[in-house]
Amino acid sequence: MVDTFNDEQSSQSSQALINLGVSACLMGEKVRYDGGHKKCDFLLDKLHPWVRITPFCPEVKAGLGIPRPAIRLAQIDEQLRVVGTKDATVDVTDALNRASDDLCLQAQGLTGFLFCAKSPSCGMERVKVYDEKGNPLVSTRGGIFADKIRHQYPLLPCEENGRLNDDLLRNSFLTRLFCYARWQAMLREGLNGAQLLDFHSRHKYLLLAHSERYYREAGKVLANLKARPIEVIAQDYLTLLMTGLACVATRKKHTNVLMHIQGYFKKHLEKSDKQALTQMILRYQQGLLPLASPIEILKHHLRHYPDDYLQIQYYFSPFPAQLNTSSVI
Numbered sequence: 537m538v539d540t541f542n543d544e545q546s547s548q549s550s551q552a553l554i555n556l557g558v559s560a561c562l563m564g565e566k567v568r569y570d571g572g573h574k575k576c577d578f579l580l581d582k583l584h585p586w587v588r589i590t591p592f593c594p595e596v597k598a599g600l601g602i603p604r605p606a607i608r609l610a611q612i613d614e615q616l617r618v619v620g621t622k623d624a625t626v627d628v629t630d631a632l633n634r635a636s637d638d639l640c641l642q643a644q645g646l647t648g649f650l651f652c653a654k655s656p657s658c659g660m661e662r663v664k665v666y667d668e669k670g671n672p673l674v675s676t677r678g679g680i681f682a683d684k685i686r687h688q689y690p691l692l693p694c695e696e697n698g699r700l701n702d703d704l705l706r707n708s709f710l711t712r713l714f715c716y717a718r719w720q721a722m723l724r725e726g727l728n729g730a731q732l733l734d735f736h737s738r739h740k741y742l743l744l745a746h747s748e749r750y751y752r753e754a755g756k757v758l759a760n761l762k763a764r765p766i767e768v769i770a771q772d773y774l775t776l777l778m779t780g781l782a783c784v785a786t787r788k789k790h791t792n793v794l795m796h797i798q799g800y801f802k803k804h805l806e807k808s809d810k811q812a813l814t815q816m817i818l819r820y821q822q823g824l825l826p827l828a829s830p831i832e833i834l835k836h837h838l839r840h841y842p843d844d845y846l847q848i849q850y851y852f853s854p855f856p857a858q859l860n861t862s863s864v865i
């Protein structure tokens with residue numbers, strides 16, 4: 537039995553398995569149009585020790601050079617083009633498309649991707665699009681390269697650097713990233729029904745905290761493993777799992793899970809301990825405590841009253857605790 541809330545153990549098992557693609561400028565590489573970079577402190581100072589990084593720069597790959605004229609997305613004759621910001625007759629659409637297609641092939645096997653926000657190549661969303669006269673349009677979209685990656689690998693955990701400043705979004709990305717790494721590790725060992733059921737067991741409360749709907753649908757997909765080829769079932773399950781984990785885990789949903797887990801200790805705890813635990817969960821629900829508070833108490837009780845099912849739950853540590861830099865959620 538693996539004790540998944542032993543952070544050291546779970547982090548060690550994940551360390552060699554996470555292949556993270558990143559926009560190269562986030563690594564501090566001076567590849568931007570102006571010869572600068574967009575160094576991402578969280579990536580380099582926190583996440584780097586846990587992942588193997590592969591940098592991608594589609595604009596350099598397209599041969600645009602460093603430095604190079606700034607480019608932007610433009611709607612011209614009802615087509616999306618990538619043109620010079622100062623000189624719209626400079627059109628690099630074809631070169632950027634070709635480079636992005638090549639890099640997409642190289643992205644096979646990645647565990648996740650961290651994009652550079654706002655870039656016409658790497659921005660994940662909300663990248664500005666201009667009309668032929670250079671006026672910004674109301675609608676926005678993803679950059680050329682980011683769109684291709686997300687289209688080709690729709691379940692790949694992706695995020696952009698700016699959104700990592702938001703505690704909820706950062707934790708959501710880390711949760712999906714480390715979960716996907718565990719999935720890839722399971723596939724490397726060889727897919728079979730028993731492995732799949734075991735994987736689901738370990739992620740049940742984690743998925744429930746993000747989405748009760750996807751939690752139930754995932755369970756149904758695994759209900760009859762003989763009905764269809766195991767590869768088809770696994771793909772359906774992964775789709776539900778990753779879609780579910782992308783839903784925001786609110787305080788209300790976490791409270792539901794905490795209450796469920798609290799039920800395991802009903803017969804063990806003294807009345808005063810039960811009341812203290814309930815109070816702590818309610819104070820978390822009201823926003824007066826971070827999630828770590830009831831989680832730590834539950835872990836404490838679990839050490840005293842071990843339970844095989846609870847001890848394998850990744851809910852207690854979906855990713856290494858050292859990466860959780862938030863003190864408020």
Ligand code: SF4
Binds near residue numbers: 593595
């Ligand atoms: S945002 Fe993308 S294309 Fe632009 S410099 Fe960074 S890696 Fe290169």
